[in-house]
Amino acid sequence: MTLAESPAPPTTTAPLLDFRNVEMTFPNGTVALRGVDLSVSRGEFVSVVGPSGCGKSTLLRIASGLESASDGTAELRTDRIGYVFQDATLLPWRNVNANVQLLAELGGVPRAERAAKAEKAIELVGLKGFEKHLPKQLSGGMRMRTSLARSLTLDPELFLFDEPFGALDEITRERLNDELLRLFAEQQFAGLFITHSVSEAVYLSTKVVVMSGRPGSIVTTFDVPFPMPRDPDIRFTPEFADLVGRVSHSLREGHN
Numbered sequence: 001m002t003l004a005e006s007p008a009p010p011t012t013t014a015p016l017l018d019f020r021n022v023e024m025t026f027p028n029g030t031v032a033l034r035g036v037d038l039s040v041s042r043g044e045f046v047s048v049v050g051p052s053g054c055g056k057s058t059l060l061r062i063a064s065g066l067e068s069a070s071d072g073t074a075e076l077r078t079d080r081i082g083y084v085f086q087d088a089t090l091l092p093w094r095n096v097n098a099n100v101q102l103l104a105e106l107g108g109v110p111r112a113e114r115a116a117k118a119e120k121a122i123e124l125v126g127l128k129g130f131e132k133h134l135p136k137q138l139s140g141g142m143r144m145r146t147s148l149a150r151s152l153t154l155d156p157e158l159f160l161f162d163e164p165f166g167a168l169d170e171i172t173r174e175r176l177n178d179e180l181l182r183l184f185a186e187q188q189f190a191g192l193f194i195t196h197s198v199s200e201a202v203y204l205s206t207k208v209v210v211m212s213g214r215p216g217s218i219v220t221t222f223d224v225p226f227p228m229p230r231d232p233d234i235r236f237t238p239e240f241a242d243l244v245g246r247v248s249h250s251l252r253e254g255h256n
């Protein structure tokens, strides 16, 4: 399916992720998050930018249910959660197909069903023809596609991304941004995306959240007005540059 044929994302419904006044203090006394209010609904793609160490990964771990907030409420209205890390975390001895099947296999999905899910996911991320390749035979971008496909087999309603494209070169990153936008339009999940790149955040998102330095709290939330499916050339318009500038400015202010 091409970008032009992709259906528009669905209208917003009840949040799948709802943070109210979330606080996180670790046992050693480190206060990572303070007073975080954040919600993500289906059809929303929310990016979080903030200085290093402000608690972005902590926020994502709480969102995934891996960690509990020490105060406030973090409500999750789905158990279909996809999680993609900066490292593709593939098993080196398994080929693409077997890596993509891994989560479904661990979840006890019957063999035929998980094979069908893997085939579809591999096609969705553009890796058809590479099913038999081992991770070491893949480029960094292809490894990340494999990781994305593995999460797609879970049919996630909530998709969490912890800086998945941070280690990739710019061209590969831009290509994967476009593929992620296409997946978002097709799969209609709720997305929460951590990145250090303000332009990536603006390009991918319906909303960009700026966090302050530690303890992380939300400084500003920007609605991104550009329609979906998103035209890659939007990145070269003055409106895009203006929004990137405003987000960057807010990021600097929150850092001071």
Ligand SMILES: Nc1ncnc2c1ncn2[C@@H]1O[C@H](COP(=O)(O)OP(=O)(O)OP(=O)(O)O)[C@@H](O)[C@H]1O
Residues within 6 Å of the ligand: 026, 027, 028, 030, 031, 032, 050, 051, 052, 053, 054, 055, 056, 057, 058, 059, 214
């Ligand atoms: N288990 C833990 N125990 C104590 N402190 C922790 C723990 N996990 C994280 N921290 C601290 O909490 C703060 C937030 O960490 P976190 O990894 O969430 O930040 P981040 O914004 O994702 O950083 P980066 O952008 O560098 O990846 C940091 O100061 C970190 O050292």
